[in-house]
Amino acid sequence: MPRYLTSVGMEVHAELLTQSKMFCRCAVAFGGEPNTRVCPVCLGMPGTLPVPNKAAIDMVLRTALALNCQIAYDSVFHRKNYFYPDLPKGYQVTQYGETNPFGYKGWLEIPLKHGGTKRIHIRRVHLEEDTGKLLHLPGGGSGVDYNRAGVPLMEIVTDFPPDIENPEEAREYLVQLRAILVWLGVCDGKMEEGSMRCEPNISIRPEGSETYGTKTELKNLNSFRSVQLGVEFEAHRQAALLDQGQTVTQETRGWNEGTLTSFVMRVKESEQDYRYFPDPDLIPMKFDTAEIEDMRKSLPELPLAKARRYQAAFSLSDEHVSQLTADRSWAEYFEKAVALGGDAQTVCNVMNGDLAKLLNESGLEAFDSKVTPVHMAELSKLVGSGTVNSKVAKDLLDQMFATGEMPGKLVEEQGLSQVSDEAVILDAVKTVVRDNPGPVGQYRAGKVGVIGFLVGQVMKATGGRANPSLVQELMRKELGE
Numbered sequence: 001m002p003r004y005l006t007s008v009g010m011e012v013h014a015e016l017l018t019q020s021k022m023f024c025r026c027a028v029a030f031g032g033e034p035n036t037r038v039c040p041v042c043l044g045m046p047g048t049l050p051v052p053n054k055a056a057i058d059m060v061l062r063t064a065l066a067l068n069c070q071i072a073y074d075s076v077f078h079r080k081n082y083f084y085p086d087l088p089k090g091y092q093v094t095q096y097g098e099t100n101p102f103g104y105k106g107w108l109e110i111p112l113k114h115g116g117t118k119r120i121h122i123r124r125v126h127l128e129e130d131t132g133k134l135l136h137l138p139g140g141g142s143g144v145d146y147n148r149a150g151v152p153l154m155e156i157v158t159d160f161p162p163d164i165e166n167p168e169e170a171r172e173y174l175v176q177l178r179a180i181l182v183w184l185g186v187c188d189g190k191m192e193e194g195s196m197r198c199e200p201n202i203s204i205r206p207e208g209s210e211t212y213g214t215k216t217e218l219k220n221l222n223s224f225r226s227v228q229l230g231v232e233f234e235a236h237r238q239a240a241l242l243d244q245g246q247t248v249t250q251e252t253r254g255w256n257e258g259t260l261t262s263f264v265m266r267v268k269e270s271e272q273d274y275r276y277f278p279d280p281d282l283i284p285m286k287f288d289t290a291e292i293e294d295m296r297k298s299l300p301e302l303p304l305a306k307a308r309r310y311q312a313a314f315s316l317s318d319e320h321v322s323q324l325t326a327d328r329s330w331a332e333y334f335e336k337a338v339a340l341g342g343d344a345q346t347v348c349n350v351m352n353g354d355l356a357k358l359l360n361e362s363g364l365e366a367f368d369s370k371v372t373p374v375h376m377a378e379l380s381k382l383v384g385s386g387t388v389n390s391k392v393a394k395d396l397l398d399q400m401f402a403t404g405e406m407p408g409k410l411v412e413e414q415g416l417s418q419v420s421d422e423a424v425i426l427d428a429v430k431t432v433v434r435d436n437p438g439p440v441g442q443y444r445a446g447k448v449g450v451i452g453f454l455v456g457q458v459m460k461a462t463g464g465r466a467n468p469s470l471v472q473e474l475m476r477k478e479l480g481e
């Protein structure tokens, strides 16, 4: 049996987080009663004129810059003509051509499973408008909801020949792309609500072959997992066809989340002629270099770049770094605490450990909690200077989270300073050894693990405040080591 190579192209649609629609002032929101967010413009009534939404254009330009694209300084909107009830005007406003989309010829880097990164080339980043939704009514018949019609939609398409060669890379591409869109604040990235939709096209070819196979396109993928499983399924399905001497049909297939299989939606017999032409109602757009350069400079540092910087500057582990950069405000919180003098490793440990847990339980975001970066920096200094041990630090965090009190003040008020006075600790050690002849005997008989229990007793006797390594040391001495 010949082995096959898989190639995946990705088309992603992202609904932009604007207040209003692309060419009218109707609000953008999810759900709601059908046809409650519509007006003559987005319903395509004769005599109405569209006015482009500047915020949407800026969002696409910012995304294009973040994806290392070239920018079309002169750009127009086109009409894509087709008749379907989800499109009241009889055409969709979009951007046609290779160098007309706001962004073209860019790339995105994805981390690879066994280390290193790979560049996924991007062909275009353009702006268009979303369509309405067809609904099948319970009593039979169909209806159309135009609430979504005219919502600004960004389309991001990968280049050909495809760089993505397996289901994991397809998933990782989407993970990275989503992270950037959310990071820039241009899309909420909710795949399950359809505000970010991914349609991969998949083809396979025998190893050694230069010619790409026939593609199939997959729809209805509403999670990272379904994208990975869908691409995997499609590659296997096509391989089975070729192995049996059959051919792959060029078609659009839907993904069934229940059975984890794909099914035919429609067969593409020929490319439809959309008769694209520049929209005469919308004037051509011109951007000047200064404006675009300002925009480029104002872009935030993106997740992958941030992750690399953290690794270089603070020598944090891969896992810690990817947790810190999973969310923009989480990364900002970390940076603030470090800028205020917190030790990076300690702050990172507390954030990704106990603080993350408290936030999860309470449903709060870091910046909304009572523990500010100022608290975090001070806590880290108390740990670093040996004023408190890690057990007390955890208790302090709980108290700070509940009351917003500064950790230094809590230590002072409650006498929580770490006890490193040898005489005091040795006293406690001697008491514990005297009161626990059983475990002490076991230890001396070779069951050395018992020391954990004895140390625990000393910690208990000192209210958890004793310096744990000093306790350990004195206990070993006392036991005759």
Ligand SMILES: [Zn+2]
Pocket (backbone or CB within 6 Å): 021, 024, 025, 026, 037, 038, 039, 040, 041, 042, 043, 150
């Ligand atoms: Zn409208």
